[in-house]
Amino acid sequence: MHIPDNYLSPQTCAIMTAAMVPAWIISVRKVKEELPKEKLPMLGVGAAFSFLGMMFNVPMPGGTTGHAVGGTLIASLLGPYAACISVSVALLLQALLFGDGGILAFGANCFNMAFVLPFVGRAVAVALQKRIRGRNGELIGVAAGSYAGINAAALCAAIEFGIQPMLFTDAAGNALYCPYGLEISVPAMMAGHLTVFGLAEVVFTTAVYAFVRKVSPLSVREADGAGTSAGLKVLIAVLIVATPLGLLAEGTAWGEWGTEEIAQTGAGYTPSGMLSGFDFRSILPDYEVPGIPAALGYILSAAIGVALLIIIFKLFSRIPKRKRQA
Amino acid sequence: MSTKLLKRIGKLFSDDLRYQNRKKEGKAAGSLVLLSAFLCIVLCSLSTNPWFVSCILTALLLRLALMPPEEIAGVMKATLAGAALAALITLPAVFTGSPRTLGTVTMKTAESVMLLAIVSEQLGWKGMTSAAVSLHLPDLFLLTLNTAVRYLHLLGRFAARISEAVSLRQVGEKNWKTSGTGGIIGTTFLKAQRMADRNAEAMACRCFDGTYRTLARHSFTWHDAALLAADALAVVLFVYLQAIAV
Numbered sequence: 159m160h161i162p163d164n165y166l167s168p169q170t171c172a173i174m175t176a177a178m179v180p181a182w183i184i185s186v187r188k189v190k191e192e193l194p195k196e197k198l199p200m201l202g203v204g205a206a207f208s209f210l211g212m213m214f215n216v217p218m219p220g221g222t223t224g225h226a227v228g229g230t231l232i233a234s235l236l237g238p239y240a241a242c243i244s245v246s247v248a249l250l251l252q253a254l255l256f257g258d259g260g261i262l263a264f265g266a267n268c269f270n271m272a273f274v275l276p277f278v279g280r281a282v283a284v285a286l287q288k289r290i291r292g293r294n295g296e297l298i299g300v301a302a303g304s305y306a307g308i309n310a311a312a313l314c315a316a317i318e319f320g321i322q323p324m325l326f327t328d329a330a331g332n333a334l335y336c337p338y339g340l341e342i343s344v345p346a347m348m349a350g351h352l353t354v355f356g357l358a359e360v361v362f363t364t365a366v367y368a369f370v371r372k373v374s375p376l377s378v379r380e381a382d383g384a385g386t387s388a389g390l391k392v393l394i395a396v397l398i399v400a401t402p403l404g405l406l407a408e409g410t411a412w413g414e415w416g417t418e419e420i421a422q423t424g425a426g427y428t429p430s431g432m433l434s435g436f437d438f439r440s441i442l443p444d445y446e447v448p449g450i451p452a453a454l455g456y457i458l459s460a461a462i463g464v465a466l467l468i469i470i471f472k473l474f475s476r477i478p479k480r481k482r483q484a
Numbered sequence: 485m486s487t488k489l490l491k492r493i494g495k496l497f498s499d500d501l502r503y504q505n506r507k508k509e510g511k512a513a514g515s516l517v518l519l520s521a522f523l524c525i526v527l528c529s530l531s532t533n534p535w536f537v538s539c540i541l542t543a544l545l546l547r548l549a550l551m552p553p554e555e556i557a558g559v560m561k562a563t564l565a566g567a568a569l570a571a572l573i574t575l576p577a578v579f580t581g582s583p584r585t586l587g588t589v590t591m592k593t594a595e596s597v598m599l600l601a602i603v604s605e606q607l608g609w610k611g612m613t614s615a616a617v618s619l620h621l622p623d624l625f626l627l628t629l630n631t632a633v634r635y636l637h638l639l640g641r642f643a644a645r646i647s648e649a650v651s652l653r654q655v656g657e658k659n660w661k662t663s664g665t666g667g668i669i670g671t672t673f674l675k676a677q678r679m680a681d682r683n684a685e686a687m688a689c690r691c692f693d694g695t696y697r698t699l700a701r702h703s704f705t706w707h708d709a710a711l712l713a714a715d716a717l718a719v720v721l722f723v724y725l726q727a728i729a730v
């Protein structure tokens with residue numbers, strides 16, 4: 159679901175980024191108001207979970223792959239506004255360091271995965287939890303919310319892809335950016351997310367949510383319990399070591415092909431906007447460290463991403479304290 | 485040497501006080517932590533490719549992520565300053581045809597500084613002295629090091645106070661900085677002599693003849709075992725990554 163650069167027109171990217179600006183501003187304001195400062199590092203832990211979830215690629219028949227996002231998980235643990243910030247930072251890190259998701263398309267990716275996904279997921283979860291009381295109701299709500307959230311996000315991404323050939327074509331009528339219209343992009347994206355990837359999101363979200371509720375019950379929407387429990391640390395460590403499992407899924411996710419691949423996907427040509435578009439070289443492209451085995455590179459990338467996310471949010475939690483002391 | 489520079493040096497040593505006054509209970513044996521740090525720095529220096537250094541830097545980042553925000557900020561400041569200085573010094577290598585030197589030296593410097601900063605945060609000054617004693621380092625060396633660090637701070641603060649007093653009494657545009665600096669440093673030296681005498685008297689009063697003794701006994705814990713396992717893993721990783729480079 160990570161839209162690379164040059165699949166969306168610069169105009170679309172600008173509109174999506176502009177749409178995200180108020181969401182970011184309101185989220186930051188809400189988190190400052192509602193979340194205790196001691197709990198801000200938990201945003202980093204949430205972002206780390208989301209980051210790791212996105213590294214576990216799941217294969218689909220037809221050679222495409224997808225992954226869980228974990229936005230509903232963070233929304234259930236810390237609230238949708240915190241989830242918006244956490245997933246945005248995780249996406250930024252992925253784009254800058256690992257080349258997963260475009261720099262220009264960052265606003266669009268955030269709109270899908272950091273805004274639509276957690277807010278839809280949390281709304282569905284709350285609606286169901288009000289109807290089905292008890293412990294099971296809580297888990298059923300989170301599971302249904304995660305499924306609804308990831309599908310809503312996938313639908314948004316599919317629409318963003320699908321409107322490109324309608325709006326941006328060259329003199330010959332060829333698409334300048336994503337060559338597939340809505341009639342292809344929506345079924346192609348939704349087929350995977352309504353089945354395998356949606357299920358992956360449900361399994362990832364409910365498994366981690368149930369685990370967190372068991373080992374660190376205060377982390378579930380309580381003001382206390384700011385510290386990261388030993389159980390959570392162990393879970394993160396296990397996920398980091400297990401990330402090479404994501405390499406077992408071969409193939410590229412739908413809509414994430416390179417310029418050299420797209421002509422062979424059925425489009426028959428490489429759109430000119432992609433050939434002459436924005437090109438950003440990340441430090442560790444595709445979570446690989448050149449020269450060392452892919453599995454070790456994947457583990458290193460996961461560890462670097464998790465550590466940086468937690469450090470960033472821990473340092474962020476220092477800023478308000480300083481201002482308050484001043 | 486200008487008074488501004490003297491003030492800066494004074495502040496630098498004053499900031500260092502927090503490291504001296506910190507007392508922390510390390511879970512792993514201090515001597516083992518120091519030896520592990522030494523091993524890591526040596527292996528990184530010997531590494532002929534950037535992969536081993538990248539692995540150690542990643543492990544250090546993970547260790548840093550587990551520390552409190554205030555300590556993270558301290559370690560990051562030191563690391564970024566060290567790395568920036570290393571990058572600045574090796575910048576000419578880019579123009580002389582060996583741009584890799586810039587990356588290699590900067591990475592190795594960042595690794596060493598971050599590792600030492602984390603060890604410093606973890607053990608504190610007293611912990612490091614205790615660890616050095618248990619490693620049978622000469623007492624004279626430790627006493628000199630301890631005294632030097634303490635007096636660098638005290639004398640730095642003294643020099644900063646004098647230079648501030650002189651600058652407050654300055655009248656007009658007369659450039660007293662070069663003529664007054666000798667006086668400030670001379671006064672500081674005399675003050676140092678008096679302080680050294682007082683320190684010797686204080687040592688005698690406390691029956692301390694410069695021989696360090698540690699009364700605390702450290703029994704082997706699972707933290708020690710984990711650190712030893714990490715050391716072994718680092719050695720294996722070093723050998724493996726050097727081999728695949730060939």
